[in-house]
């Protein structure tokens with residue numbers, strides 16, 4: 001059942017078994033799976049609306065043509081002091097389906113070693129082997145339909161690692177630009193292997209990656225269409241859209257009459273929400289669990305305003321401390337990215353630049369009539385994840401010092417809590433081992449059809465943070481105003497050094513026989529070899545690859561973790577986080593595949609931990625003073 005804002009008082013139940021905060025990638029997976037049991041009631045609170053299926057969302061060829069403002073949180077970062085001291089826009093999905101409605105459709109998993117590193121960070125059972133089951137569970141993989149591309153583009157998926165029965169369709173476009181083959185051949189000339197399947201456990205190499213597109217109609221596959229639309233008729237699944245959760249209400253378990261669980265644990269019994277800054281506040285009550293899936297930026301902010309976070313941050317917010325948890329909002333990681341442009345000038349070349357006027361009309365018609373042609377192709381499908389050794393023969397020296405003085409790279413204040421330092425120290429050891437591993441990519445190069453070779457680092461050493469700025473996330477009319485987001489890009493200098501190595505690799509790449517045929521003409525400053533100029537250019541042009549993570553990390557408590565291996569927030573009995581924030585260390589990949597898999601696994605755990613469906617309506621603990629009763633009561 002979809003509950004629009006005007007129906008909220010009429011349709012909201014007195015209580016739900018599960019309340020999922022955020023209907024993005026992770027939230028919709030979990031809501032779908034939990035509501036499979038008809039006796040269990042599930043409410044999803046989503047701040048955004050249902051999209052109206054505009055072409056700009058559904059047509060792969062329109063990826064990169066802009067984002068509907070209403071579907072964007074319109075966040076930005078603080079001034080980036082280790083770059084050029086300017087802020088950066090930070091697009092995030094504010095819409096049912098979250099990031100999967102805006103994203104670039106790339107489906108990559110990273111290397112086996114990336115996930116085995118999660119296990120090594122104190123998370124037994126979270127290895128590649130265990131993740132593989134959930135990668136497959138989420139996926140309905142379709143091999144490429146246009147056989148003529150198979151051999152030239154080396155598209156030979158290893159079917160045993162793919163799922164064919166999951167909800168999310170994953171496949172290939174019906175059209176490729178010829179430049180993809182030049183890129184793969186050029187990369188091979190430089191000794192980087194071509195991977196027939198980038199999702200089989202080895203990421204170091206180049207490939208045509210699959211996309212989250214529906215093979216049959218060649219349109220975007222997202223979490224709404226994969227996990228929600230066809231189950232929204234379930235009477236036990238309620239989606240309340242345009243409702244922003246502003247707080248999770250917590251009580252002491254002991255007062256809730258649950259004597260079997262430790263007294264010290266906190267129990268989430270309701271979620272406070274409202275439609276807009278001006279509208280009345282309501283509570284949704286929960287019998288079993290509150291599941292945060294608001295993404296790696298907003299889930300930690302919700303925890304903080306609910307009293308779970310670093311004590312000094314909560315004091316600043318004037319929020320009573322429920323659980324002093326230093327890791328909430330810390331350990332922020334992202335793939336820092338630079339778009340470098342090498343303009344392909346070969347006169348007969350067909351690229352997305354040709355899609356104007358009559359050609360565009362023809363392409364549109366071709367797409368809507370036959371689901372073929374350039375509009376089936378997303379902005380990017382051809383990518384490479386070179387290993388460090390492909391970038392420089394001096395690579396061991398780049399890594400020689402990365403585990404020394406970890407404290408100097410963490411943010412001052414609560415970000416240097418001893419547990420966070422311990423966690424970061426362990427992470428640096430893992431990062432050194434990952435960057436040395438020949439199966440793991442150090443950077444990514446994304447090739448479009450016109451000559452952009454975008455570089456991003458894949459194993460960032462820099463750590464940023466997210467803090468709420470007001471105890472009311474809707475204060476001053478907009479959540480974006482109440483979020484302090486500091487990625488601290490290149491606060492560890494190796495991150496920008498690796499981007500520089502990537503740019504040098506690009507210069508060699510465009511000089512290969514295969515790439516020379518495209519007649520690349522690098523635009524300034526990418527044609528300049530002077531290191532100082534390039535370093536300055538990097539620092540002015542680093543942007544996000546939209547992979548925020550780590551802010552509610554799954555790690556041991558004494559290593560700055562926020563959730564345990566069952567994704568339950570430390571110090572609480574029934575509050576989980578299931579989104580990209582739990583990723584303790586970014587894989588060398590675009591991360592939606594990992595988020596779908598994490599959420600599938602989270603749902604399986606929640607079901608297992610709550611074996612017998614409880615009748616809805618069992619009251620939670622007594623309401624505390626000053627708490628507004630939900631209008632649907």
Ligand SMILES: Cc1cc2nc3c(=O)[nH]c(=O)nc-3n(C[C@H](O)[C@H](O)[C@H](O)COP(=O)(O)OP(=O)(O)OC[C@H]3O[C@@H](n4cnc5c(N)ncnc54)[C@H](O)[C@@H]3O)c2cc1C
Nearest residue numbers: 022024025026047098099103104105106245579580590592
């Ligand atoms: C522009 C862009 C391009 C990307 N490209 C790719 C790509 O090509 N390949 C890839 O693998 N990944 C890509 N990603 C990343 C990928 O989409 C994300 O990693 C993924 O969406 C994260 O899932 P999530 O569930 O953690 O968060 P989200 O999908 O962001 O979901 C969070 C949801 O919670 C809602 N929410 C937040 N706060 C509240 C609140 N207080 N109350 C109620 N609801 C709330 C949000 O509106 C949102 O719907 C891209 C992301 C973006 C933004």
